[in-house]
Amino acid sequence: MKSSRVDLAWTIAVAALLCGPAQAQAQTQVAVVMAPGSSPLSKEQVANLYLGRLAELHLLDLPEGNPTRESFYKRATARDAAQVKAAWSRIVFSGWGMPPREVPDAAAVKRAVAADPKSVGYIEKLAVDGSVKVVLLLE
Amino acid sequence: MTNFQLWPLVAAVSLASTGLAQAGVGEPSVWSFSGFGTLAAVHSSEKEADFIGSNQQPNGAGRTHATSLAPDSKLGAQISAQFTPELSAVLQVMAQHQYDNRWTPQLEWANVQYRFSPALRVRVGRIVMPTNLVSQSRHVGYANPWVRPPQEVYGSNSITSNDGIDAAYVATFGDAVNTLSGFYGSGTAKLAPATGGTAKANPSRGINNTLAMGETTLRIGFLSTKLDLDVPHLQALIGGFNGFGAAASAIPVASIQAAGAQAYALAQTYALQGMSRQTLSIAALHDTGDWFVMGEFSHFMGKSLFANANYGYATAGYRHGPWTPYATLAGFKTTARTEPGIATAGLPAQLAAGAAQLNAGLNTTLAAAAAASQKSLSLGLRWDFMKNAAAKLQYDHIDLGANATGPTTNRSSSYRPGGNVNLVSVAVDFVF
Numbered sequence: 283m284k285s286s287r288v289d290l291a292w293t294i295a296v297a298a299l300l301c302g303p304a305q306a307q308a309q310t311q312v313a314v315v316m317a318p319g320s321s322p323l324s325k326e327q328v329a330n331l332y333l334g335r336l337a338e339l340h341l342l343d344l345p346e347g348n349p350t351r352e353s354f355y356k357r358a359t360a361r362d363a364a365q366v367k368a369a370w371s372r373i374v375f376s377g378w379g380m381p382p383r384e385v386p387d388a389a390a391v392k393r394a395v396a397a398d399p400k401s402v403g404y405i406e407k408l409a410v411d412g413s414v415k416v417v418l419l420l421e
Numbered sequence: 422m423t424n425f426q427l428w429p430l431v432a433a434v435s436l437a438s439t440g441l442a443q444a445g446v447g448e449p450s451v452w453s454f455s456g457f458g459t460l461a462a463v464h465s466s467e468k469e470a471d472f473i474g475s476n477q478q479p480n481g482a483g484r485t486h487a488t489s490l491a492p493d494s495k496l497g498a499q500i501s502a503q504f505t506p507e508l509s510a511v512l513q514v515m516a517q518h519q520y521d522n523r524w525t526p527q528l529e530w531a532n533v534q535y536r537f538s539p540a541l542r543v544r545v546g547r548i549v550m551p552t553n554l555v556s557q558s559r560h561v562g563y564a565n566p567w568v569r570p571p572q573e574v575y576g577s578n579s580i581t582s583n584d585g586i587d588a589a590y591v592a593t594f595g596d597a598v599n600t601l602s603g604f605y606g607s608g609t610a611k612l613a614p615a616t617g618g619t620a621k622a623n624p625s626r627g628i629n630n631t632l633a634m635g636e637t638t639l640r641i642g643f644l645s646t647k648l649d650l651d652v653p654h655l656q657a658l659i660g661g662f663n664g665f666g667a668a669a670s671a672i673p674v675a676s677i678q679a680a681g682a683q684a685y686a687l688a689q690t691y692a693l694q695g696m697s698r699q700t701l702s703i704a705a706l707h708d709t710g711d712w713f714v715m716g717e718f719s720h721f722m723g724k725s726l727f728a729n730a731n732y733g734y735a736t737a738g739y740r741h742g743p744w745t746p747y748a749t750l751a752g753f754k755t756t757a758r759t760e761p762g763i764a765t766a767g768l769p770a771q772l773a774a775g776a777a778q779l780n781a782g783l784n785t786t787l788a789a790a791a792a793a794s795q796k797s798l799s800l801g802l803r804w805d806f807m808k809n810a811a812a813k814l815q816y817d818h819i820d821l822g823a824n825a826t827g828p829t830t831n832r833s834s835s836y837r838p839g840g841n842v843n844l845v846s847v848a849v850d851f852v853f
Contacts, residue, residue, distance in 0.1 A: 329635075337539055377544070
């Protein structure tokens with residue numbers, strides 16, 4: 283009895299380890315936003331910007347660990363947090379650029395993009411209001 | 422390269438950990454501090470020689486110690502400054518086990534960048550040469566899948582730094598991003614203790630083009646260098662040919678004078694100044710996020726004392742949650758060349774013996790340069806176990822070609838070249 287419970291505990295632990303972080307995020311839409319009047323962006327353009335291939339806009343990030351941030355990168359670039367960090371590490375340590383600037387929350391993203399027409403950020407679709415324009419919606 | 426004492430590196434790391442270098446939220450700061458490192462242990466099956474991570478290390482794993490932290494461990498720290506939207510600067514120092522058996526931090530990057538437009542940027546100062554796809558970030562373990570970049574491709578250059586200018590022009594075609602870049606400058610390196618001396622690349626120049634289209638990246642590059650080698654035993658050899666030329670030219674016998682002229686010509690052909698080196702490289706990478714395949718191939722045009730070489734690798738990996746198993750096949754193949762040298766027929770015995778000795782010395786050097794072929798298979802597993810850190814376990818099986826000694830130094834008298842080397846490496850890579 284005792285050994286099979288231990289076996290079960292081990293199996294669950296190994297399975298949990300192998301499955302990565304829990305996929306408990308709700309399927310909310312992520313909106314990529316810029317100042318009102320901006321042109322739309324394609325998913326590939328957003329991926330190019332947020333993987334550091336293009337340096338045309340000032341990029342904003344929500345804090346690391348924020349579920350919207352993780353959803354954004356997964357949907358726009360098909361990469362998880364570690365892969366994105368690895369991609370930016372290559373760029374930072376080759377002196378080619380700096381990673382996106384971190385701001386604390388959706389309200390801060392909206393203030394920043396409204397103030398700078400060359401800024402881009404992402405927030406939950408539910409947080410979108412008239413102060414920003416949605417340039418791309420990620421399902 | 423400038424030598425620093427260890428204290429600036431320690432001071433910089435302390436600064437980061439006290440948060441003094443962190444920006445206030447909501448306002449971009451001019452200064453930012455970051456760094457990377459690897460702590461790695463490698464065990465080598467070769468007991469009569471040391472496996473080394475960089476060809477300038479004086480000892481490593483296998484003979485000196487069966488397992489060693491020295492070949493692959495390193496620590497880098499960087500200060501970046503964004504003075505204006507156009508003007509920025511970077512300073513990066515890195516410490517690794519180096520030619521004098523110390524870990525003195527070296528200056529890897531020290532340059533000022535000006536962005537004329539989103540498409541055009543120019544840098545002046547010290548940059549790392551973009552020889553191959555990940556050359557400029559080959560020390561950043563966290564950015565790469567492997568414990569170390571395939572040495573068949575990334576281990577072949579001693580000079581990795583360039584002091585001069587580089588520029589990049591970025592153009593977009595629909596969703597594809599094309600970056601054309603070039604560099605011009607000079608660089609130096611202290612050679613491995615076994616060879617001794619220094620190498621200087623002057624000028625060192627290259628041009629490369631990278632096309633990123635969604636999941637696929639393609640790159641082509643051309644590197645052209647003029648090398649000056651300050652290596653005592655090679656200088657003695659070339660000096661010998663010049664000496665023979667001088668002695669033979671002074672003797673008024675036609676056949677001896679002809680031999681003298683040959684000797685002078687050989688000293689010119691194999692001169693240690695202005696040696697021309699050219700490399701053509703291509704690379705391809707396809708990364709879906711779930712799996713990736715990447716490969717590179719280079720052709721080095723052998724001239725003078727350098728053997729013609731073709732080298733490359735292919736890596737494939739698959740990502741499942743935080744786990745990325747990967748496998749690499751790599752190869753390095755040289756083409757041997759011989760040099761007939763000074764014609765000894767018709768020369769008096771003493772001169773003929775002298776000429777034969779010089780010819781033998783030259784051909785031994787050519788043969789040594791060509792005895793570098795190897796192939797390898799690597800199997801590894803990367804585990805992104807926490808934020809900003811990854812652990813790796815890698816097994817390498819290196820199959821050395823005839824007379825090849827591979828990435829080893831400190832070889833004992835019982836060492837047999839050729840044969841196999843098996844490595845097991847465990848590494849933790851981190852960024853901060």
